Amino acid sequence: MDVNRGGPATIKRVYNNNVLLAELGDGSEMVLVGKGIGFSHKAGQPVDLTIADQRFVPDGSYAASHVADVLSEAPLEQIELVQDIMAMAQSELKLEPRQSLLVPILDHLSFAVQRARDGIKVDFPLRWEVAQLYPAEGNLGRRVVELIAKRLDVQLQEEEWVAFALHFVNQQWAKSDFSKTVSMTETIARVFTLLSVRWQRNIDENTMSASRFVTHLRYLFARSAESTGTAALRVDVLASVRDAYPEAAEAALEVAKLIGGALGRDLGADEISYLALHTSRLYVEMPQA
Template sequence: MAVTVGSGHSEESDLISSKQASIKRVYNNNVVLAIEADSTEVVLLGKGIGFQRRPGETVDITLADQRFVAEGLYRAPQLAGLLSDAPSDHIALAQTITELGHAALGLEPRQSLMIPVLDHLTFAVHRAREGTLIDFPLRWEVAQLYPAEAALGRQVLILVNERLGVRLQDDEWVAFALHFVNQQWTKGDFSKTVAMTETISRVFLRLAQRWGRPIDENASSATRFVTHLRYVFARAASDKQLKTSRLDVLSAVQQAYPEAAEAAVDIAELIGTAINRVITTDEISYLALHTTRLYAELDESH
């Protein structure tokens, strides 16, 4: 399976007209920065594609194994620099990791996952060979909140060590797991993934403080709650919050379980502060349904 990169064209005529690009810079024999007819800067990766080529010459895009365009934090020159500096076995392994994400988690095998993984992989290997250690403060949170991504992160850690003959830090799986989470929920902004993870962890601490009892995060209701919180973050971060319901769920919860309703409002404020958004009443209502279930289960267990 090849990683899908660039925006692509659906019409055959567009494909034909976009086969040629003008070389802007040759980074090495395998990486060139080029400009297509519509002025789009692209990075072309392919064996020998830059061999004895010069700026201003025309290159056939179909000769490239992969075509990359600017996306997220990565501008075209940064992409070209990353791909030209990365060893070929790192690039191949980053693609394999991307394919694992597709197989295990259903992630689309796209540039938006491959490039950050490659960037992190190259830096992690460099740190390992230099003997530089860093802290992974979200280790517990990632393991508890994202078990599927955590399991895949550990699998990737073993794969990297075996393929590249290195010994990454034991906790390096945390970073790989967060890349998988990032791809699913925040579409490229890694800082939002970190904020989401930290905030969800604070949610459980806040609930335990409010209700005077810890929440069993392994319970099925807690797992569903975490999944819902992730959806809330994704919707709020992309300005697609729920706001069309005619049911006054929050009022009903306030009457039956005021402690759960107050907790939902508190959680909404935590989330809103983390991503600089105001959480809608509809979102708070659905949060209240989950906090009600959690609160009721606490009552039943004591």
Template sequence: MELNRAGAATIKRVYNNNVLLAGLGDGSEMILVGKGIGFSHKPGEPVDVEAADQRFVPDGSYAASHVAGVLGDAPLEQIEVVQEIMALARTELKLEPRQSLLVPILDHLGFAVQRARESMKVDFPLRWEVAQLYPAEGQLGRRVVELVRQRLGVTLQEEEWVAFALHFVNQQWSKADFSKTVSMTETIARTFTLLSVRWGKNIDENGLSAARFVTHLRYLFARSIEGAPADVIQMDVLTAIRRSYPEAADAALETAKLIGGALRRDLGEQEISYLALHTARLYAEMHTIEDKK
């Protein structure tokens, strides 16, 4: 995201005193951020890129002008906080610090801070689902809320962690958009409800089988979004599972309809077979726990 690149450049646009867009000698562009770097400067003037505190080279996520515009609309202290958030996301979630994460996080932070200062409350209906389905992202979302309090002196609405967590989830596949991430989260939560109602017992969503199932569903959504083919199973898994766990096989077929509706396509035989593997594990784990009681 940042590039240490010495030398002179030409100013293409000044967004404010702290942000400008520069053109380099090789025809590329760079966004320069630093206190006062744009003060009293005009397009066409030379600027030393080393004078910037932060330098952003477009990484293909957005046009340089769009990234520069978002940075230009944000206070410098918020940009610095988002840089800390990006570093945490890289350490905690192994997310690459791309501008496809920086831009929505910075944009969301600005609105969250504004809402807090105006004592505005918004509803976050996916609190429980995000906490259950994405514990690592949720934990980092809570750290972000605390980081904002420490760095900016602003106490955000406590539930803002949900939105930050969903941004981290969204970043895990580059072609997804936020609405699809929300749809995925809602569908996975509905899947667990469907199975619990069908089997008449609550599923341990903190169990190993549930965690594997959530991971599989997330990658199923990701593959669908990216148009990637399903993995191949070299056997009739559904028939085999029906012999041992008929309830799990039937649940897989019903789950496939639910997920297919969210994806707006029918799931293939291989995808249903993988679902059956996971519903069988959940079913077996649930009854093992019951037997021990």
């Protein structure tokens, strides 16, 4: 994200005292960020790239001008904080430090801070679902809220961690948008509700089998977004599951209808078979009456 590049450059636009958009000799663009670097500069003037504390080159997520717009509307301390948050996400969640993460996190942080200062509270209806389905992202989201309080001296709503966690989840979808991530979360939560009601048992979502099932469902959504399919199974898994655990097989068919409705397409036989593998594991491990 913050690249170390030099060479001749010209100022293309001065956004404010802290943000410039520069054009390099090869025609590419770079956003320069640093305290006071825009003071007394004008478009068309040459600029030394080393005057910037941070330099951003477009990575395909957004145009340089859009990145500059977002950065220019945020205080430097917020930009620096988001850089640290991204480093945490890279270390703990293995997320790439892309502008597709920086821009929405910074944008959300700025609005969240303003809401807190204005005393405005909002509802976060997916608190339970996010905590159960994405524990790693949720834990990092909580630490982000704590870090904001420490670094910016602003106490956000406690539930604000939910939104940050969903941004981390969203980043794991290469070509998705935030609304699809919310839809995925709601649908996966409905899957577990469906199974619990059908089997009349509580499902422990902290088990390894439940975790693997959630991971499979997330990748199912991701593959659909990228228009890729699953690997073909050489045996009729659904038939085998139906013979051994008919309740698990019927549940897999219901889950397939629910997921298919969310994706806007019918699931294929192989996809349903993979679902049956997971529902059979859950069924076997679930405490019986």
